[in-house]
Amino acid sequence: MIVQWYPGHMAKAKRVLKENMKMIDVVVELLDARIPASSQNPILKELAGSKHRIIVLNKEDLANPYITKAWIKTFHDEGIKAIAVDSIRKKGINETLNSIAQTPIRDSAARRLSIKRPVRAMVVGIPNVGKSMFINSLVGRNTAKTGNKPGVTKGNQWIKIKESVQLLDTPGILWPRFDNEETGMHLVYVNSIGPKAFDIEDIVFSLIKFLTANYPDALKERYNLCQILDNPDTIIKQIGKTRGFLIKGGDVDFRKTSETILKDFRDGKLGRISLETP
Template sequence: MGKINWFPGHMKKTQREIKENLKLVDAVIEIRDARIARSSANPDIDKLCEGKPRIILLNKSDLSENKVTKMWMNHLSSENVKVLEVNCLTGKGLNQIKPTLELLLKEKHDRLKAKGLVKIQMRVMVVGIPNVGKSTFINKMAKNNIAKTGDRPGVTKSKQWIKTKMDIEMLDTPGVLWPKFEDDTTALNLAFTGAIKDEIMDIEELSFNLVKRLQTRYKDNLIERYKIQEVNEDPLETLNSIARKRGCLVKGGEIDYNRIAVILLDEFRGGKMGNISLEYPNEDISNEEVEG
């Protein structure tokens, strides 16, 4: 698979702006995809936000395997970082944000109350890589309170505080944060979940890699969803069986790989294969421990 690279210049600018804006906020809300809780993070965030209270939202948690999501919550939590499982589209779990922020900012708030301040407005910066659900989250929290200041690339957004009904004001991240593609696994995870656009991927190769990945930990999901007899040691054979079951054939009984690729990726992303997590906090975790 070809290496995917982004512009380091843009990245530097974004990091600089985040650093500047951090002075204006009490805390940071970072959004990740629960199915790929490591791959959907920007690794520089830890460094950039050091010392700032942070909430990590594991979005699309309705699509991930609950047990694995809980493992991630334990793994990513610390005194200064709280983790919530949410669905930004439906709003599930978002009501936990306010009490969690209050917990993280308790000392600061106690000091302000001691000075006689009654109503405290919390200010947060929202960060996340593209396509993990950041704008969905902001829209859901703001309930259409948002005035768009220019969506086209190159149109400078003025610094815009977005009000919510929870006594929280949000600041969207300036610029774009990209994940780091240090290995093919990260790139594949992002491509499987649709965080990298299909147009720049070879989707036939992608669907083969998805089957290869799923048949190691989620073979029962494949067997059940596609009514195949078994998964074959060779992922290509498994892919062929699924294609035949779905009638993805062209003249002469040849497999229509493009058609089955579209179906597989679509059904995986839509949660139709069941709840699936593509990475684990502890990658050498045994299958038994996850499946048991």
Template sequence: MAVHWFPGHMHKALLEIKQSLSQVDVLIEVLDARIPYSSENPEIAKLRGDKPCLKILNKSDLADPEMTEKWQTHLEKDAGVKTFTNSTDNPAKTKQIIDMIRATCAQKDASIRSINAMIIGIPNVGKSTLINILAQRTIAKTGNEPAVTKNQQRINLGSGIVLLDTPGVLWPKLENPNTGYRLAASGAVKDTAMEYDDVGFFTADFLIKAYPDLMKDRFKLDSLPDTELAFLELAAAKRGALMAGGRVNLHKICEVLINELRSGKLGRITLESPEMLIQEKIEMAELAAKKIADKQKRKQKFKDGSLTPDKKDRKEVREQKRAEQSQRMKKKR
């Protein structure tokens, strides 16, 4: 799915992150535990280099716990990366992040007074709520919609830690089309920048395959159909998402499905696995290679022109004559 939502302040924020990163001792990236890959900004990965990074799997109370463990193992294969599962309804656990920051920077010269940490994350991942818990006061503005924070701010957390807060930043181009669907389903993209029906169909297709028992229980179904459309039609009938004449209101039932996913009413669900992403990366690489090959073919076709056999013969004759003329000129010299 193409996501057309990259406000100007996000471009500015990304530039500011690039400028400030050299002064940072540790990077804290807040991820959505339901979509650890899709909520990981690839632009930041390019900039980080070997700088220590603490990845917070936030909203872990909404995610599949078994899948969260898999993601922690997968993410920590990257040198310098540590992970931490967090739920913002457990302030005591959230405060353990302070100890993890200190442990990550344990080798820093003791003569330097403070640890400079930068916290980043995509919109609506729960970053601002997490900051307020760490600071033990309301500093960062929170809201149940993306892109509330607009500017960088420095926050003294005490204990010798200074936190640089940054606005939630997406990236201009989503290479993996499924990433767009997952971001939209989780609420990282404003609803005005997505099509509920499109996202709803993608989400329904995944859920009936990955979490069939949860879907049957939540929508009180005896069995699940094989297709997302049939599932949505049954779910709409159960929830009364119908229009005049008993026709299914697909927009309404898609809206219900997405909102219940976001709130956790469907159960603890993770929308992607490390295995899925490995396969999707292979498919993306194959698609990219095909695009390059197709582009080269178009260039060659344009260069050769649309030649009929007769025109091709005449072209070859002209080229032969030019070659012969060139040889004669060389001999005269």
């Protein structure tokens, strides 16, 4: 689903997040493992305040494992727990669940009465980062949706994951950042921002430029190129020719070739590629 974010939408999303934040002990922030910087929204830090935070680097199967490790270390050094997760194959799901369960409950009423209540968690993230898939993996099978609990704002449902953990049934949607062009490009590469905001041929030109510099072998292998030339246009042309993507008159169809390359990248056909390093 492509969401267009107008100021009104952002204000509403922020209001909802702020309300929901009051009910929970821990925020599980989903980032795209390929772009852990660009898939963050600084507004979350502001909204989460002193709430416990766990970072999930989702789609780790599509990211460079060495770079993901470096990101995890960087977050740890900042005192934030970060976990590499593949929500489709359920990798890292148990570790995440255990981490959530260990969240200290700061709720004074519960502490005063020494009531042991479950940890309450909420998942947040930008569009298409994998919130729904992650929640499904986390929840697994033997789950019961619990009704409204006393003292909890009406309209929200809690999903009981195990005795000690409850999850808010709707994820918090963060809007993607629009603060600089590179961030915008990265968000388009991973399909979090609709392509309308950018010209696809520009997008793929930059992507090829990045791949030429950082993952030349991935390009060579996928598209049977004998050598990687410096000019992205030349590479795109070569790929279009090999694939037979031509327009009338025999010229390469840049648009179709660009769409194919972008899709290949998104589907992981070029291998495990991280676009951002810590």
